[in-house]
Amino acid sequence: LDYRPSEVARSLSLRRTHTIGLILPDTLNPFFAALAKGVEDTGFRQGYSVFLCHSNYESKREGAYAELMISKQVDGVIIIQANRDSSAVRRLLERRIPAVAVDREDPDLRLDCVVADNFGGSVAATKHLLALGHRRIACIARASGLSNATERVRGYRVALREAGLRPDPRLLVAGGRTFAEGRQAMETLLKARPRPTAVFVTVDVLAIGAIRAIVDARLRVPQDISVVGFDDIPPAAFHCPTLTTVSMPKWELGQRAAEVLIARIQNANPGRAITRVVLPTSLIIRESTGVLRNGSRSPERVE
Amino acid sequence: LDYRPSEVARSLSLRRTHTIGLILPDTLNPFFAALAKGVEDTGFRQGYSVFLCHSNYESKREGAYAELMISKQVDGVIIIQANRDSSAVRRLLERRIPAVAVDREDPDLRLDCVVADNFGGSVAATKHLLALGHRRIACIARASGLSNATERVRGYRVALREAGLRPDPRLLVAGGRTFAEGRQAMETLLKARPRPTAVFVTVDVLAIGAIRAIVDARLRVPQDISVVGFDDIPPAAFHCPTLTTVSMPKWELGQRAAEVLIARIQNANPGRAITRVVLPTSLIIRESTGVLRNGSRSPERVE
DNA sequence: GTGAAAGCGCTAACAA
């Protein structure tokens, strides 16, 4: 007859809940959504349920969720930190809750992490623009101070330097995280003189916003300005023009994070060395980048 | 000193877990992601944690999750059914787990539901195209057989009939749920002769794919073909051209569902009448729709 | 008021 053992009684008895917490800024962002799917898929396959915890980019809420996960006695948590404030992670570690950081890492923290090769991807993106003849290459980047953001800017800078160019600080502008903020950042950039002929936008969502700003200024992508993004979110391949971008292994990031976490949970070896996995990124060339045209050098009108 | 009561012991004792399950097809779809955020936000505010359960559009996985939610003894579940198969919901109801259906409803099932005015939104979208002078108006729709999909097609048909037009079955094509499937559907439609001058795509994701097909065929939106979508996902406002669409109260759908569920949970009145809430939709006019041009009547070349 | 005890539904250790 229709009997289901009570998981809560089992949890109390076994002291394991077969539940993990996933703390992330916002699943509305397609990048995080894909990553979340990766953890949920592998958790499901391995018998773990996942609590969805939106920090909403707020440290306070992140902390509240960490506290809640402690009370709920999850077996572990996967966290995409909202910002530089790592108190939530520290709290988890303090309570000996297995935790793994994804997408962004903090060298000060001793915990497992799964990240992508942000630096390499950014070098590739910038070199692609250089190979197309561009020299005035701008960059729109998240100013979160988190490793993924800083690594991307570092890749951009290093690539420029290797090409014998000096990064122009006026061409580096801070973006937020929404389409609208990407547009805004690009509007700022469009005022620079001479205007950049290409822009490396370190987040696809911002890149799509940036293209909007370019189009609204009656300029064309890529004829007047080339743009390359980062993440390869689903809309990137369908935007007009389709977006040249650096592909992130989004689902895999989540998958690997779940695997590392579950291994840590089941391997009751607390002194085990820290795991750090780095997944490769790769440049996907589409329509939004093109060779530098002389005519696009310094048009007078931006309307 | 740093003491946290064990929620699992409390749950066992109180027979309430302060946890709800959220079963949905896929958070990668921005529509579901926004809805999920709505339930998570209000759950958080009211002291409920949410289990994220991707059915992946598979009844089997949906059923497995329903079973798991029963074992985990969640206080209730919110479900966006993957397809016509309602066995998962029935299972929940059988076990007296409070459940609420969101976005799609099944008249055969006696459970609370929160849906949007899909019919009204579709009528408005179609009337908008009619007002612009279009007569050959195609429709790309999900063929899931679920209420939201059928209501949207019904709205389209009713609006055409009210304008004295007879819906042409050759202009109604089934789309899937991805950008690529939207493009495919539009490719089919582009072969129709005479070609439609406008298309109502019942899902934004499909609409963006459809625009891609139109552009690839060297036609322009809206000069050659107008397109209106449905959902108003974030990229819709940033696409080129920006997408005219019917706005869905996505976050609110999730929020209301959570509220209805929590009320049902706390109101131990099992005989209470079924709650059915319908939220309004509204047409948002952007760039992808324009007046019918005679020149766009029947161009010969589709490249 | 304060404190002890029973019970929530399981698992695991131990007896028989």
Add this chain to the structure above:
DNA sequence: TTGTTAGCGCTTTCAC
């Protein structure tokens, strides 16, 4: 092998 029992950490009841 099978059956019994203690205990997981809380809430609630009941006795003091």
